Amino acid sequence: MSNDCKVDCGRRRLVVATAAVGGVGAVVALVPFLSSMLPSERAKAAGAPVEVDIGALQPGQMMTVEWRGKPVWIINRNKEMLDTLPKLADAVADPKSGEKMQPDYCANDTRSIKPNIMVAVGICTHLGCSPSSKFKPGAEEGMADDWLGGFLCPCHGSKFDFAGRVYKSMPAPTNLEVPPHTYLTDTRILIGEDKKGA
Numbered sequence: 001m002s003n004d005c006k007v008d009c010g011r012r013r014l015v016v017a018t019a020a021v022g023g024v025g026a027v028v029a030l031v032p033f034l035s036s037m038l039p040s041e042r043a044k045a046a047g048a049p050v051e052v053d054i055g056a057l058q059p060g061q062m063m064t065v066e067w068r069g070k071p072v073w074i075i076n077r078n079k080e081m082l083d084t085l086p087k088l089a090d091a092v093a094d095p096k097s098g099e100k101m102q103p104d105y106c107a108n109d110t111r112s113i114k115p116n117i118m119v120a121v122g123i124c125t126h127l128g129c130s131p132s133s134k135f136k137p138g139a140e141e142g143m144a145d146d147w148l149g150g151f152l153c154p155c156h157g158s159k160f161d162f163a164g165r166v167y168k169s170m171p172a173p174t175n176l177e178v179p180p181h182t183y184l185t186d187t188r189i190l191i192g193e194d195k196k197g198a
């Protein structure tokens with residue numbers, strides 16, 4: 001071994017040893033961090049209910065929150081949006097929510113607790129893509145002239161109305177899922193739990 005190598009190789013070993021110790025230190029440091037999470041934080045990560053303030057959500061607007069790692073849409077349907085629902089009764093596959101894609105208290109014409117507020121999991125029931133909002137009626141957003149507004153799945157073209165009901169003859173087999181939810185106040189929704197604590 002040359003004199004140079006004695007110095008340089010020694011330094012290299014020192015660097016490797018330090019990095020390894022640093023790696024162990026990082027793992028050791030992580031364990032107390034995880035175990036220091038509050039029970040509520042651990043529960044949330046595992047899918048605890050999510051509380052949402054919808055006070056600022058104007059008629060015609062939609063917001064998205066995350067629950068159990070999934071996007072959940074909340075839509076404040078205006079009168080024009082609500083008026084489209086009865087018109088589509090013959091065009092959608094399950095107009096009366098016969099399939100169990102919502103809690104019983106949402107198995108109604110609007111698939112919701114309050115007629116204007118729609119809560120739905122924003123995941124297509126075909127292969128799990130996230131549908132895009134196409135709220136404007138007509139051809140303005142690339143839909144057909146007779147489009148009344150709703151959602152279009154970009155993956156294989158499934159169409160849904162403002163209640164998350166799938167149109168007939170689409171790849172998606174069922175309506176969008178409505179998660180369990182309840183109102184804590186007029187403007188606060190708890191998603192993931194209903195009055196029975198489901």
Ligand code: FES
Pocket residue numbers: 124125126127128129153154155156157158171172
């Ligand atoms: S994933 Fe939506 S239509 Fe296929």
